[in-house]
Amino acid sequence: MPTADPSSVLVAHRGDTAAAPENTIPAVQAALVAGARFVEFDVQLTADEVPVVIHDERLARTAGVDRSVHDLTADELASIGVRMPGSPASDGVAIPTLDAMIGxxxxxxTVTAFVEIKRSSLRRFGRTVVVDRVSPPLAAAPTQVVVISYDAGAIRETRERLGRRIGWVIERWDDTSRVEAERLAPDFLFADRRTLRADDTPLWAGAWTWVVFDVDDPADARRLSQRGVTLFETRTFAATAAAFREAGP
Amino acid sequence: MNDAETLWLTIDQGGHASRVIVYDPRGEPVATAAAPITTVRPGPDRVEHDGEEIVRSVRTTLDAVASTLGTDTRRVQAAGLATQRSSVIAWDRVSGTPLSPVLSWQDRRAAAWLAALPAHEPPIADTTGLVCSPHYGASKLRWLLDHVGSVQHAAAEGRLAFGPLASFLLHRLTRERPFLVDPANASRTLLCDWRTGTWASSLLTHFGIDPATLPQCVASRGDFGSLDHPDLGGVPVRVMTGDQSAAIFASGVPAPAQTLVNVGTGAFVQRLTQVPPDTAGGLLRSIVWRDDTVTHFALEGTVNGAGAAIDEVAAMVGVDPADAIRRLPAALDAATPPPLFLNGVGGLGSPYWRPDFTSRFIGEGATTERLAAVVESIAFLLAVNIGVIEATLGPTATLLVTGGGATLDGLLQRLADLTGRWVERPAEREATTRGLAFFLSQSRAWTASPVERFSPGSNPALHDRFARWQRELDAALADTGESESTPG
Structure with missing residues (x-):
């Protein structure tokens, strides 16, 4: 790794999910306590168009409730808790509003937050409504927030209307994506580790910063760093940071 | 008490009361006394105490502990003095008679005068580690010179002494009547170089203060004379410092990643460092302790409206302040969400620095809900300051909360929930006096007081209110543009 300080290369993906349920305030706080300088979390809209922090459109995986976030109001959602895999319902933790998470x-x-706008909300409510709804909470921390999405149109609109830094999450490693990346010129390019080719070819060069998820192994990070990756997302920030420190620069 | 043991006497002169506590070598209090002092608010932005009353209050408490100790007074080895910082007074150097009231740290009568001065020349923030605020000594000392005949007269006759309250008290409580100041109190005058703890000549010139009228800057530990008291006479005063500066050492030298919060009339957040921080992020930098072997610097955030805000809002809603304080625990446990309170009582402190910020409630609430909102606003402001400290000095492992406000479980739990940090409350809450006793005893075996712990929990409603509060404060600050200070 190019640095001995893991917090300068690691992104706490959905917070530190070893400490608390993903995308909750305690998970993000746990990452911050462990020294994270970059965090990532996901945003969906409720039925009454309130932006909340949750990854899946459906609540089954994290809350054990077979409902869609889009069909519940924020008040209805407030009575549902998300939990760590295998934990009882009594361990449920509140699904935070985007407002509270930005707070x-x-x-x-000095922390940068990557805020991912999920495609299911874009499909359900349309880009303009989603950008409208996330705009006021994000405006409370303008310099700290980077809006990211798989949907290039949504982040383009975000940049044009709100002037925020943006990151695009590529779905495929192909020429179409590369042309789109060059046209969009985002501040950050995100890719799933599995999307990248398994060889040692350098990643596309551009004015962006590469972020790859999920990378927990320092040796893998070292190889990716040589290919041009700057930041690595991990869901277990404290443990991964410890492993990176152990592995040395 | 073991007959062979030496005892340490500590004097804490604060905004509400004077306290004397005598400690044994393990840090156990063996005699305690306190006397209230009167606060006078003769006009907007004016907050005063009577210097003679403060001297009397300390003497009364000394009488009381001497009476408790009986023949054990002879085992008192040394005394330490800590006072509210930034409070100043003028007195006659020969007679020791006050020439002015004590102008409290809360007093900002010279705000307009200070605002009219060139803000960046000399570089006040960089030299003093402070922001150019009317709470600190310089503008109030200047005000005394410009407005009080007896002060002008004494200056002309070469009899004027003025400066921190600590120096006045030392002068009046000791036989030798020295004219000294320690780095912690000196560094709250806006006249002191925070890196060296000595008067900065450029600032003395800037404010038109004759250095001969100010006390001599010395280390925090040394020879400060001996107590002038019938039963405790001759007990040497060995330590002099500020109340918040002493409080940070209540359990000995704090662990590196510990952040300390002391909630009294104001609330203060401090993190210690032996390396002077290059940047402050809108917080204050100061020397909190200097002796022959070590200098401790602190990065410090300040919330002016803690106990003072509860008093003010209680008065506003027509509740006796003591009654308000009794009602707070239940108010904080109540199910009804409180309104929001933008707390500018005493001026909005760090990292915003808006001395004239107008406090206001956002939303409706009954009396108890309004009181809860005030406490919540203290937690919000503390959390913001803790964030700035962490951005500069790294994450905090635990928050140690002391002072009168630490009795409020609802405040400590909110702090834990907001910051995601464990919050600890020492069983012994008189942090200032315990810190003094630690320095007096110089004990390596100083034991940390047992603590109660508050674990961070998920509190979505609180986080929603906090986010709204931040946005309301942003909007209020943007609307008013009432800044007259620049962050340091």
Whole structure:
């Protein structure tokens, strides 16, 4: 790794999910306590168009409730808790509003938050409504937030209307994506580790910063770093940071 | 008490009361006394105490502990003095008679005068580690020189002494009547170089203060004379410092990643470092302790409206302040969400620095809900300051909360929930006096007081209110543009 300080290369993906349920305030706080300088979390809209922090459109995996976030109001959602895999319902933790999560991020003024707008919300409500709804909470921490999405149109609109930094998450490693990346010129390019070719070819060069998820192994990070990757997402921030420190620069 | 043991006497002169506590070598209090002091608010932005009353209050408490100790007074080895910082007074150097009231740290009568001064020349923030605020000594000392005849007269006759309250008290409580100041109190005058703990000549010139009228800057530990008291006479005063500066050492030298919060009339967040921080992020940098072997610097955030805000809002809603404080625990446990309170009581402190910020409630609420909102606003402001400290000095492992406000479980739990940190409350809450006793005893075996712990929990409603509060504060700050200070 190019640095001995793992917090400068690691992104806490959905917070530290070894400490608390993913995409909750305690998970993000746990990452911040462990020294994270980059965090990532996901945003969906409720039926009454309130942006909340949750990954899946459906609540089955994280809350054990077979409903869609889009069909519940924020008030209805407030009575549902998300939990760690295998935990009882009594361990449920509140699904935070984007507003509340940004409030937490503001407490750590040197931290950058990657806020992913999920495609299911874009499909359900349309880009304009989603960008409208996330805009006020994000405006509370303008310099700390980077809006990311698989949907290039949504982040383009975000950049044009809100002037925020953006990151595009590529779905495929192909020429179409590369041309789109060059046209969009985002601040960050995100890719799933499995999307990248397994050889040692350098990643597309551009004015963006590469972020790859999920990378927990320092040796893998070292190889990716040589291919041009700067940031690595991990769901277990504290443990991965410890492994990176152990492995040395 | 073991007859062979030496005892340490600590004096804590604060905004509400004077306290004397005598400690044994393990840090156990063996005699305690306190006397309230009167606060006078003769006009907007004016907050005063009576210097003679403060001297009397300390003497009364000394009488009381001497009476408790009986023949054990002879085992008192040394005394330490800590005072509210930034409070200043003028007195006659020969007679020791006050020439002015004590102008409290809360007093900002010279705000307009200070605002009219060139803000960046000399570089006040960089030299003093502070922001150019009317709470600190310089503008109030200047005000005394410009407005009080007896002060002008004494200056002309070469009899003027003025400066931190600590120096006045030392002068009046000791036989030798020295004219000294420690780095912690000196560094709250806006006249002191925070890196060296000595008067900065450029600032003395800037504010038009004759250095001969100010106390001599010395280390925090040394020879400060001996107590002038019938039963405790001759007990040497060995330590002099500020109340918040002493509080940070209540359990000995704090662990590197510990952040300390002391909630009294104001609330203060501090993190210690032996390396002077290059940047402050809108917080304050100061020397909190200097002796022959070590200098401790602190990065410090300040919330002016803690106990002072509860008092003010209680008065506003027509509740006796003591009654308000009794009602707070239940108010904080109540199910009804409180309104939001933008807390500018005493001026909005770090990292915003808006001395004239107008406090306001956002939303409706009954009396108890309003009181809860005030406490919540203290937690919000503390959390913001803790965030800035962490951005500069790295994450905090635990928050240690002391002071009168630490009795409020609802405040400590909110702090834990907001920051995601464990919050600890020492069983012994008189942090200032315990810190003094630690320095007096210089004990390596100083034991940390047992603590109660508050674990961070998920509190979505609180986080929603906090996010709204941040946005409301942003909007209020943007609307008013009432800043007259620049962050340091």
């Amino acid at each position: 937490v991020i503001r407490l750590a003024p």
